[in-house]
Amino acid sequence: MVAKNMECHSHKKKTLTENSQQIALIGNPNVGKSVIFGILTGKYVTVSNYPGTTVEVAYGKIRHGDDSFHIIDTPGVNTLIPMSEDEKVTRDILLKERLSSVVQVADAKNLRRALLITLQLIEMRLPFLLVLNMDDEARSRGIIIESKRLSEILSLPVIRTVATQRIGMSALLEEIAKPCLSGFAFKYDDNLENAIKEMEDYLPEANISKRSLSVMILAGDESLREWLNPYIDHAVLKKIDSLYQRIQERYHEPAGYVINKQRLKIVDGILEGVLASSQKKAEGIKESFGRWSMHPVWGIPIILAVLFLVYEFVGVFGAQTLVNFLEKAIFGRYLNPWAVKIVDILVPVPLLKELFVGDYGIITMALTYAIAIVLPIVGTFFIAFGILEDSGYLPRLAVMVNRVFKMMGLNGKAVLPMILGLGCDTMATLTARILETKKERIIATLLLALGVPCSAQLGVVLGMLAGLSLKAVILWAGVIIGVIFIVGYLAAKIIPGDESDFVLELPPIRIPQFSNILIKTLARVEWYLKEAVPLFILGTLILFISHKLGLLAVIEKVTAPLVVDFLGLPAKAAESFIIGFLRRDYGAAGLFAMAKAGELNNTQILVSLVTITLFIPCIANLMIIIKERGLKTAVAIVGFIFPFAFLVGGILNFILRALAIEL
Amino acid sequence: MKQEKRWHRWHGGMIEGKGQRIDELLELLWIMKEDRKDDLKEFLKSSEDKDVKRLLEEMEDGGLVSVEGESIKFKSKGGKKAEMIIRRHRLAERLFADLFEFEIKQAHADACAFEHILSPEVTDSVCTFLGHPPICPDGRPIPRGECCKKFQIEIKPLVQSLTSLQPGKDGRIVFITPRYHARLDKLGSLGIVPGSIVRVHQRKPSYVLKIGETEIALDEEIAKEIYVREV
Numbered sequence: 092m093v094a095k096n097m098e099c100h101s102h103k104k105k106t107l108t109e110n111s112q113q114i115a116l117i118g119n120p121n122v123g124k125s126v127i128f129g130i131l132t133g134k135y136v137t138v139s140n141y142p143g144t145t146v147e148v149a150y151g152k153i154r155h156g157d158d159s160f161h162i163i164d165t166p167g168v169n170t171l172i173p174m175s176e177d178e179k180v181t182r183d184i185l186l187k188e189r190l191s192s193v194v195q196v197a198d199a200k201n202l203r204r205a206l207l208i209t210l211q212l213i214e215m216r217l218p219f220l221l222v223l224n225m226d227d228e229a230r231s232r233g234i235i236i237e238s239k240r241l242s243e244i245l246s247l248p249v250i251r252t253v254a255t256q257r258i259g260m261s262a263l264l265e266e267i268a269k270p271c272l273s274g275f276a277f278k279y280d281d282n283l284e285n286a287i288k289e290m291e292d293y294l295p296e297a298n299i300s301k302r303s304l305s306v307m308i309l310a311g312d313e314s315l316r317e318w319l320n321p322y323i324d325h326a327v328l329k330k331i332d333s334l335y336q337r338i339q340e341r342y343h344e345p346a347g348y349v350i351n352k353q354r355l356k357i358v359d360g361i362l363e364g365v366l367a368s369s370q371k372k373a374e375g376i377k378e379s380f381g382r383w384s385m386h387p388v389w390g391i392p393i394i395l396a397v398l399f400l401v402y403e404f405v406g407v408f409g410a411q412t413l414v415n416f417l418e419k420a421i422f423g424r425y426l427n428p429w430a431v432k433i434v435d436i437l438v439p440v441p442l443l444k445e446l447f448v449g450d451y452g453i454i455t456m457a458l459t460y461a462i463a464i465v466l467p468i469v470g471t472f473f474i475a476f477g478i479l480e481d482s483g484y485l486p487r488l489a490v491m492v493n494r495v496f497k498m499m500g501l502n503g504k505a506v507l508p509m510i511l512g513l514g515c516d517t518m519a520t521l522t523a524r525i526l527e528t529k530k531e532r533i534i535a536t537l538l539l540a541l542g543v544p545c546s547a548q549l550g551v552v553l554g555m556l557a558g559l560s561l562k563a564v565i566l567w568a569g570v571i572i573g574v575i576f577i578v579g580y581l582a583a584k585i586i587p588g589d590e591s592d593f594v595l596e597l598p599p600i601r602i603p604q605f606s607n608i609l610i611k612t613l614a615r616v617e618w619y620l621k622e623a624v625p626l627f628i629l630g631t632l633i634l635f636i637s638h639k640l641g642l643l644a645v646i647e648k649v650t651a652p653l654v655v656d657f658l659g660l661p662a663k664a665a666e667s668f669i670i671g672f673l674r675r676d677y678g679a680a681g682l683f684a685m686a687k688a689g690e691l692n693n694t695q696i697l698v699s700l701v702t703i704t705l706f707i708p709c710i711a712n713l714m715i716i717i718k719e720r721g722l723k724t725a726v727a728i729v730g731f732i733f734p735f736a737f738l739v740g741g742i743l744n745f746i747l748r749a750l751a752i753e754l
Numbered sequence: 755m756k757q758e759k760r761w762h763r764w765h766g767g768m769i770e771g772k773g774q775r776i777d778e779l780l781e782l783l784w785i786m787k788e789d790r791k792d793d794l795k796e797f798l799k800s801s802e803d804k805d806v807k808r809l810l811e812e813m814e815d816g817g818l819v820s821v822e823g824e825s826i827k828f829k830s831k832g833g834k835k836a837e838m839i840i841r842r843h844r845l846a847e848r849l850f851a852d853l854f855e856f857e858i859k860q861a862h863a864d865a866c867a868f869e870h871i872l873s874p875e876v877t878d879s880v881c882t883f884l885g886h887p888p889i890c891p892d893g894r895p896i897p898r899g900e901c902c903k904k905f906q907i908e909i910k911p912l913v914q915s916l917t918s919l920q921p922g923k924d925g926r927i928v929f930i931t932p933r934y935h936a937r938l939d940k941l942g943s944l945g946i947v948p949g950s951i952v953r954v955h956q957r958k959p960s961y962v963l964k965i966g967e968t969e970i971a972l973d974e975e976i977a978k979e980i981y982v983r984e985v
Contacts, residue, residue: 169943174936200967204945232967345935351942355949385971387958490971493960503960503971592976593960594940597969 112160114153114267115184117212118196119204120167121598123224125149126254126607127196128164131264146180146524155264163188169204171211172310172347176524179314185215186299186318192270193219194263199229199236199251202366206358207351209245210277214306215299218270220248222263227253228599231375234366241365246274255604277357279350283309286338293331295322309338310347381600384487394491397484401475409471410550417463430454442639451638457631460680461624468550469619472514473612480611481603485510486595493593499576500534500583501526502593508535512543515619517712519543520719530588536720537582540708541732542575547623547676551683552700558686563697563754570701574739622711623674630670630677637669657741658702659748660695661685667703674709693754694747702740707732774870775803776813780836781843781869783819783826788894792825838877841897843869844890845880851891858891874899883913916963916980921954925982932979941980944970952982 118124132151149164165184166177173179185193193212197205202223212219223229223236242249248266252259278284283306290305297304307315308331319328335346342349383389431448438444448455479485488510489503496505505526512519516539523535544552556564583590637643646669647654647662654665663685671678682699685691691699707729708716717725747754782801786792798806810826813819818832828836846865851858872880878901881887886902889895919925927948932938945965946952954977955962955969961977963970 170939172939174939174943198967203966204968207943207945229967234967345938348935348938348942348947351939352947352949355945355947359949381969382955385956385959385962387956390959486971490960490962493971493973502973592937592940592973594944594970594972594976596944597962597971599969 112158112191113188114160114162115165115188115190115193116162116196117165117181117185117193117208118167119169119198119201119208120596122167122196122198122201122205123254124164124167124196126604127194127222127224127252127260127263128162129607129610130254130257130260131267132162146177148180148184153264153267155268158268160191160267168208170351171208171215172307172312173314175527182314183318185212185217186297189298190217192267193217194222194267194270195219196222196224199223199226200232200234202234202236203355203358203362206361207354210354210357211303213245213273213275213277215303216272217299218272220250220266220270221245222259223249223251224254226251226258227256237365237367241361244275244361244364247271255607279306279353282338282341283346283350283353286334289334290331293323293327293334295319306350309335310350311335311339311345312347377600377602381483381487381597384484384600385490390487390491394488397479397488401472401479404475405468405471405546406550406553409467410554413467413471414464414550414554417467418459422459422463427455427459446632446635449635451631451635453628453631456634457624457627460677461620461627464551464680465547465623465627465676466616466620468546469514470612470616472546473615473619474608476511476514477608477611477615478603479510481601481607483598483600486597487600489593489595490597495576497590497593498583499538499579500586500590501531501579502591504593504595505531505535508539509543512539512545513549514546514615516540516543516545516708517622517715518615518618520712520715523719527591528589530586531591533586533588533720533724534579534582536716536724537728537731538575538579540712540716540728541578541735542571542705544571544704545676547674548679548704551676551679552704555679555683555686555696555700559693559696559754563693566754567697567700567704570739570743571704574705578735626674626710627677630674634666634670643669653737657737657744658698659744660699661690663690664695664699667699668706671703671706672710674711675703675706676709678703678706694744694752697754698740698744698747701743702736705732705736705739707736772809772812775805776809776818777835777839777870779803779806779809779813780818780832781839783828783832784836784840785894787828792827794821794824794826797826837897838874839869841881841899842872842877844894844896845877845884845887846872847890847892848884848887848896849880861891885914913981913983916952916954916961916977916982917957917974919954919982919984921956924951924953924985926951926985928981928983930980932976937976937979941976944968946970946980951985952980 116124116128128149128151131153146166148166151162151164153160153162163184165181168178168181170178171182171185173182184190195205195209195212197209205221209221221241223238229236236251238249238251248269248271250259250263250266252263254260279287286309287302287305290308291301294301294304304315316328319331323331339346384393427448434444434447434454438447445452447453450456485507489506491503492506493503496502505523507525508519508522511522519539520536523532523539526532526535552567553564556567634643637646643666647665650665650668651662654660654668655662658664664682667678667681667685669678670681679700682691682696682703686696707713713725713729716728720728746752779801783797786797786800798810803809810819810821813832814821816831817829818835820827820829843865846868847858847861850861850864878899881896881899881901887896913928914925916925927946927950929948930938930941930946932941941947945968946963950965953964955964957974960971961974963972963977
């Protein structure tokens, strides 16, 4: 554990000048990588799936003086021996991409965990530099890192930053073009060292050192095999396997664990020299809030308060104030009348005229719905979700609901896709990837598709329920939550497969940064509009054509036994269910219009809302379910939900009428 | 009682040395004493040792037991010796049953071998390690040792599961006994490895631990598998 070559800046320094230089940003989860990435790149960012995976990686460009570099923001990792798809992507970027340098971002108050990755990067012989981010949080907890000393020990540039306040960013920009190879050397026990030497002989040249590859294989990294296959022949692969077996037999614990422990020991040795602790400041309000929010008793009023605030912001401000303003003032008074006038002048054919501005017109119906009703609700929801996400409250909510979720075959981690589903089920279905087992992903997808209403739908539903009594709201919520729970409980019993452990890191409670929330919200709204508006237009077209061909009347007649007799709704409600195939919220909006026109009584409103809430997911969600879970699972999910939604609606209708419940 | 007797018979064949055979008889008498019995005939009948009569004479000569008419009693030297044998036996049972999760029958069998070989120091270490358990897996009392008397002053088992560590107290992780190996890797990458210092923040609704400045929430089931020594 001796720091050789402390003067790295003299001879091993590389200078990056060519345009094609590529830099990777890596670090543990929740260390502020993305914030740094955002500041460094500004607007030059593209996000795409890493080839062959479902993991999103952001690519960007840095301009500094005359130089420009490509930079990759990798998924957060706790180790470079991958245990999840995210971690594998990061490891693959280091292994396969030609990187000119790496920037490791560390959370200064969690230096121990960061150094575990630092050691692995040193082992790979990649030029890199270390950023100690969140220096302010560390200091307020009484952790002071002697960064100069750390830089000497590791013989690496070490830069302190507070990215959210842009502190230290210019120093980082200065240094980013001048990474250097660390001269720090460390050893494992003799057993491992001998095995590493032997292993190195078997391995091909790569972007990272043979030593690091050897350690990875000895640590039991199965995912490397696929990469190794083309480079070495079968006999050598067998030798590698037997060497691994031989080493594993020497330890009573998994070899990867033994390696990890030895690394931690080295890390602790480094920490001893660089950590100076000062008097810890008293627990602040943020820490106290973090503690209360997980308290078995106080946590519950906090959940309710958070829900109430979100409702006030999304349900009242977004769904009522903003929607009224946009729908009545902007569209109703200005845009739609103008559109009618313009179309009148430009389009002489009456049929086409109707297509744009009629009852089922693209402008008057589709765009009005999309922009005036859905956009404000979705936009305010994504702002609220962004705040929750960045504040660190969501993982604490996961702690609170873990037990309930366990009964549904999930664990607390599923709270993220479930809450995001209240914004957009399609996006949430994509996020279900964070769940670890196939069983959990299927259950989460099913529950999202079945019962979690997206914000657009929720906005319309709450708008309709607001006209009824509180009793109706409670009944609606009770039926939906009850159905989700019962279906989840049964699914956990029926669907085969494993459930995973609940082990979740809790980031500290933080005050969210306005700019960060804004960027995230804009990206999500953009994604949402791209996905939703074409479907709105398509749905409107289908309605328009059906209307013109008289198909609507036929469908209403055919579905009458179901809609009229079983659900007790007017035949016209079938129309809403038909467009509900395209988007559930669009279907709900159709019911909203009927309720406003006085075509539904209170019982009918409740029954129709429960049915449409449980109704099959929108087309975009269905596509994503097929893509993520496979066609077979998607067909099974839809095959269950479609009759089930009507069944619940019918039963509710029967009970409400039989007991003559007044709403 | 029944179980212990059955085991006696089953295991009798393995005992060879005279010292060990006397140990077995002392153990038998201890168990009779626990059941408030001192009948000589029953004692002779219960033992599976062929030479029980000859051994009994030797025990009388050695000042371990005394026979008066129909009853058999410990002398103080024999009583102390028996107490220690029983203590070793039952502590070993607990060790196998609690820590390694052996079937009770298997724990009995192995404990029998241990009762003859454990030194007093190791016995006390095992006792402390297990947190000075008062009863064996069958519910019979484990005789107290020197270490347990100290224990009554400062109630601190050496190693305990994280679930019994007082919230707010620091513990150094001694070992982790995960049901799945994958769990070990996951915990390891979050810094939960032997040697790390953890603090339990809360137990409900989920366990929340603090390691360094990292807060981690996990299931009680996993917390149970993490053993710590209070620091």
